[in-house]
Amino acid sequence: MCDAQAEPLTTEEAQGCIDEFADCGVQGMFLSGGEPLLKKDLLEIISYATDAGIAMFMCTNGILLSEKRTRDLKQAGLKGIYVGVEGINPSAQDRFYGGPGGTLKKKLEGIRESVQAGIHTGIDFCCTADNYTQLPEVISLAQNLGVNTFSLRRFVPVGRGETNRDDLWMDPECYQEVIDSYCVHILHPEKIEFMSLDPLVTARLSEIKPLSFYESPCNIGAWIAMTHSGDLVPCPYLPLSVGNIREESFSDICKNSTVLADLKNKTLLKGRCGTCELRYNCGGCRASAYNVTGDYLAEDPNCWKVAHVEEGQ
Numbered sequence: 001m002c003d004a005q006a007e008p009l010t011t012e013e014a015q016g017c018i019d020e021f022a023d024c025g026v027q028g029m030f031l032s033g034g035e036p037l038l039k040k041d042l043l044e045i046i047s048y049a050t051d052a053g054i055a056m057f058m059c060t061n062g063i064l065l066s067e068k069r070t071r072d073l074k075q076a077g078l079k080g081i082y083v084g085v086e087g088i089n090p091s092a093q094d095r096f097y098g099g100p101g102g103t104l105k106k107k108l109e110g111i112r113e114s115v116q117a118g119i120h121t122g123i124d125f126c127c128t129a130d131n132y133t134q135l136p137e138v139i140s141l142a143q144n145l146g147v148n149t150f151s152l153r154r155f156v157p158v159g160r161g162e163t164n165r166d167d168l169w170m171d172p173e174c175y176q177e178v179i180d181s182y183c184v185h186i187l188h189p190e191k192i193e194f195m196s197l198d199p200l201v202t203a204r205l206s207e208i209k210p211l212s213f214y215e216s217p218c219n220i221g222a223w224i225a226m227t228h229s230g231d232l233v234p235c236p237y238l239p240l241s242v243g244n245i246r247e248e249s250f251s252d253i254c255k256n257s258t259v260l261a262d263l264k265n266k267t268l269l270k271g272r273c274g275t276c277e278l279r280y281n282c283g284g285c286r287a288s289a290y291n292v293t294g295d296y297l298a299e300d301p302n303c304w305k306v307a308h309v310e311e312g313q
């Protein structure tokens with residue numbers, strides 16, 4: 001597991017990591033949180049990585065994106081900003097973030113600043129049992145704001161999500177309906193590009209158009225995330241440390257990790273995912289499997305095919 005209390009990497013340590021990443025051929029990095037805009041050395045890190053040839057992107061709650069911040073970020077070399085918007089209802093958005101009121105208004109202002117600055121801007125929608133009915137309106141909002149991309153994410157019961165799991169967990173049948181409606185946007189995009197890293201979107205696209213071949217853009221096992229203190233994890237939502245950059249080199253960790261090798265090997269999948277005809281282009285969400293069962297190779301608990309097996313269909 002990762003240690004949330006561990007000492008964060010210093011700027012020099014972070015720059016050392018970037019050197020290692022660049023030597024290993026890393027081409028892109030996403031900064032996320034916590035909240036990256038609270039990081040004092042953010043601009044320094046972005047420009048250092050950009051100079052090293054790594055394309056930099058940032059996932060943020062958007063609240064602190066002012067005209068000056070977006071201009072500075074662009075100058076530092078930032079290539080894209082992705083803001084989470086979880087509804088069009090201001091009180092629901094405040095409830096989701098748990099902070100002071102006015103979250104949605106500030107987010108929208110931040111998104112406008114990013115678009116205005118000419119930075120590639122996307123909206124991420126984390127779908128939960130509490131907000132899924134608002135998806136069509138959030139999509140319309142994104143189209144009106146003139147962002148470049150819209151991305152559907154699923155709720156994964158990790159971190160604070162684990163505490164609120166009973167209120168937020170998506171029932172598989174309901175999530176299938178959400179994905180069905182979302183696939184229409186992917187297949188017939190209007191104004192903006194629609195995407196999703198959720199393997200179940202790939203699975204549904206394959207079922208809707210069986211003769212087409214879709215491969216999940218979720219590259220679990222091949223990509224890697226790093227925590228504030230240098231723990232490397234397979235995905236930000238799969239908090240299983242495969243090594244720490246303060247103790248081992250990045251390349252050694254990637255080369256020697258059994259967990260990363262297992263995650264790339266779809267023949268190891270278990271349960272319904274292990275026998276599914278779509279396992280090589282879907283493979284299920286490994287983070288959901290891990291956080292629900294403790295086994296990163298278990299079947300995907302949000303999948304309707306898994307639910308049907310449990311019902312004996």
Ligand code: SF4
Nearest residue numbers: 273276282284300303
């Ligand atoms: S059973 Fe697993 S591999 Fe098959 S569609 Fe569901 S999540 Fe994807």
